[in-house]
Amino acid sequence: xxxxxxxxxxxxxxxxxxxxxxxxxxxxxxxxxxxxxxxxxxxxxxxxxxxxxxxxxxxxxxxxxxxxxxxxxxxxxxxxxxxxxxxxxxxxxxxxxxxxxxxxxxxxxxxxxxxxxxxxxxxxxxxxxxxxxxxxxxxxxxxxxxxxxxxxxxxxxxxxxxxxxxxxxxxxxxxxxxxxxxxxxxxxxxxxx
Numbered sequence: 001x002x003x004x005x006x007x008x009x010x011x012x013x014x015x016x017x018x019x020x021x022x023x024x025x026x027x028x029x030x031x032x033x034x035x036x037x038x039x040x041x042x043x044x045x046x047x048x049x050x051x052x053x054x055x056x057x058x059x060x061x062x063x064x065x066x067x068x069x070x071x072x073x074x075x076x077x078x079x080x081x082x083x084x085x086x087x088x089x090x091x092x093x094x095x096x097x098x099x100x101x102x103x104x105x106x107x108x109x110x111x112x113x114x115x116x117x118x119x120x121x122x123x124x125x126x127x128x129x130x131x132x133x134x135x136x137x138x139x140x141x142x143x144x145x146x147x148x149x150x151x152x153x154x155x156x157x158x159x160x161x162x163x164x165x166x167x168x169x170x171x172x173x174x175x176x177x178x179x180x181x182x183x184x185x186x187x188x189x190x191x192x193x
Contacts, residue, residue, distance in 0.1 A: 004023065006019050017044070017045065020058070020059050020060060024063045024066055030066060031066065031068075032058040032069070034071060035072075035074070038077065038143075038148075039080040039142050040140040052091055054084065056070070056077065057081075057095070061093055068098055069099075072105055073105075075107075075151075076107055077108040078107065078108075080108075080142070101159055104160065105158060107147065107156065107158060107162070108142065109147070111179050112146040113142060113143035114189075115182065115186065115188070116139050116145060117141045118183075118188050122186070123135065123136040155179065156175075157171060176192070179191060
């Protein structure tokens with residue numbers, strides 16, 4: 001079975017999605033798997049006269065014979081995921097039974113989104129600016145950076161945690177006190193389990 005990997009060496013806007021779409025259109029592959037990244041990405045797909053902007057789901061979504069995957073390196077935002085699935089359904093694109101999410105994918109939690117903005121505000125202040133005036137790094141405030149940082153620091157959650165309520169409760173009991181200390185350091189309200 002052939003395997004082709006398309007990797008970008010820039011920050012984005014390189015046309016990776018267009019290359020993937022061309023390969024899928026030619027019928028060379030039956031799977032389109034995203035191996036990393038989060039919902040801050042944007043892939044514009046043209047389907048007939050419809051323009052669909054994807055943020056998390058792989059760009060091969062409009063190829064009905066293609067299985068779609070979100071791999072273990074993906075930062076998975078459940079809320080954004082279901083919003084995107086609903087939007088695809090409104091375009092007549094069905095993903096049920098062909099869209100798979102790795103249990104090892106890392107979750108974006110609500111506190112990651114709060115921290116994303118708070119951290120960028122500190123960066124902006126260090127630059128003598130505000131975020132609104134172009135300070136900071138221009139984050140999307142979707143929690144991607146903090147979710148990756150928490151995963152690396154062993155304080156993140158994965159999709160697998162959602163599959164067992166007792167394990168999820170235990171994991172939150174360990175993670176939330178750490179997250180609350182970080183939130184306090186940035187002057188953000190604490191979260192609760």
